[in-house]
Amino acid sequence: MATKVQRRVTSADVAREAGVARSTVSYVLNRTPHQTIPDTTRQRVLDAAARLGYMPSAAARTLTRGRSDVVLCILRPWPLGSAAGALLAELTAAFGRQGLTLVTHIEDPSVRSLDNVWNEISPAAVLSYQPVDPEAERAMRAFGVQSVAVLFADHDGRAQVVRLDSRIGRMQAEHLIGAGHSRIGYAYPEFPSLQDFARPRLEGARAACSDAGLASPDVRTVALDAASAAAAIEHWRSLPLPVTGVCAYNDEVAQALIAGARLARVDIPGELAVIGADDIPAAALTYPPLTTIAIDHVAEARRIVETVTAAVAGDEPPAVADAADLFTIVTRESA
Template sequence: MMEELTRASPVAVRGGIPVTERRRRVTATDVARSLGLSRATVGYVLNNTPGQSIPAATRERVMAEAARLGYRPHRAAQALASGRSMIILLVLPDWPMEHSLRLTLETASRILDDAGYALVTYTRHEGGQARPLWELLSPDVVIAWTSITAAERTSMQASGVSKILPVLQQERSALASPTLTAGTHLQIHHLHEQGHRRLAFAASVNERLTLMSEGRGEAAQEAAGLLGVDLLDLRAIDHRDGSATRAVREWHARGITAVAAFNDDIAAMTVAAAQRAGLSVPGDLAVIGHDDTPMASMLYPSLSSVSIDSVGLGRHLGNLALHAAEDRPLPEEPPDLHAAIVVRESTRR
């Protein structure tokens, strides 16, 4: 095992171990010297090497002395020896870290942590110059939640990563998946059930969300067409430039009675703009959000929204990583359609 240490001149000896001016890593060699055992025996115990007939009493002595001296495993050396880093790298698009995504990642992280793996996320930024994390960490598995280029795949393989999934040919294929658009269909169906026949879709002006916002806008048009209702406008709005207030005034003038919003932030923006324009919600304009963030129930009027099974998606992501890392059974299909409408004041008749 490689154990590179930066050592200072010893100033004292305590327990058979030199005490230095600077703290240094306690090694297996230090534990072996303190106990008068061979380095190999101590290494077998600390690494839990299979196939070694070491007495239980010796194992207990080694573990107790390692704890007393403050021994910590040298993870890089262990990874080099075992050929595994116990790291799962998740490559993300350049998305804001919003409520649903955080919940998904937290769940996946717990699933992997229980199995002894660390989940590391890597967000690629357009024009970024940082060295990709797969070259620095040598992860056991790379999961790409975005498209990767042929050059990036070659770079991963050159870094020793053999398990790469999934590889998307186009960014839009990820953003148009049922996981991200099923809720939009539910929004339109809910507004239709409430008696609305002239609808609009409020998108986000955030450039980092453009593709996802466009994907949900297209899903709203599709759902409206299937129901035979009119999606009369689809536009991005922003509270900072007055576009949200202008939009709701125009929608009301055109007889639009309900708005499906890209997410709860855009829905809240729409409600506020309607109120500033002197319109009542939901009397003059019904509004429904997406993601069911904690904010949705705090506002007045409270926001109807779409609840996505972010926990189930995180569980699927973690189990998918374990399938790739350890050949565990392939998990069931992701909970694409596990979305539900949470009805609150902003759409309730």
């Protein structure tokens, strides 16, 4: 016997159950501002919706508002490590508390174009890990996207800046300089897709060395394998003034350096101090345990969500706050 398909509960059903107009149901369930609806009526609508198991149609809300409740997050095809995963998890939860759904899209020639994606889901906001093309941003805003936010410093000033990574590199270098290291190296990631993250961190390390009257860090690209790291270490140790302390782009690169040091027979931290960034769970498990910069992803996500939701609501976005309180040095044995 065929299973009977249950009819979807509509707002008209809720209106009949609560004894109110359908428009009142819409105002209450969509939390429409500036409506003088008595609390008793509002509660009657909510109770009726709960009894009937009413779920508002996302498609209908999109038609009414001209946009969905989706925040579209554009990612490049870079390795999603623990730190990126932690931030995305916090963003998902924080947007959810605001009634918004975070949807991620990896921008790559092998998948659907970004234009097709945002046209189809009509997002309330677009969150990007790289600068957005000016023409694309204008098209998004004309289509009804309320906010186009970037998660790092956009040097031409077009896009909203909600995250500044140069602080991380500065803190790394300052820690090494404070420990007495006068020649600093920088281990740069090999993946081109990570450049937008790596450049600000390197700039921060350069600024710290300049402020201390030291030479700019000697930069080597380090792949995530011991041989590549060993080659970089041998180069640093062969300089007329050998590098004695290295800022690694992140903890994975720092772990490669620790493995490479064993190949090169260089003692960490006795001959070479290493400091990472992100404080991934494995950072405490390396040998020696890794000194690193921890990032408060909960606070970081809160700031991003506050910026985006203000724009979606048509409010003035909060000022970009000093990022100092987002980052903490976790001192272990490697530096």
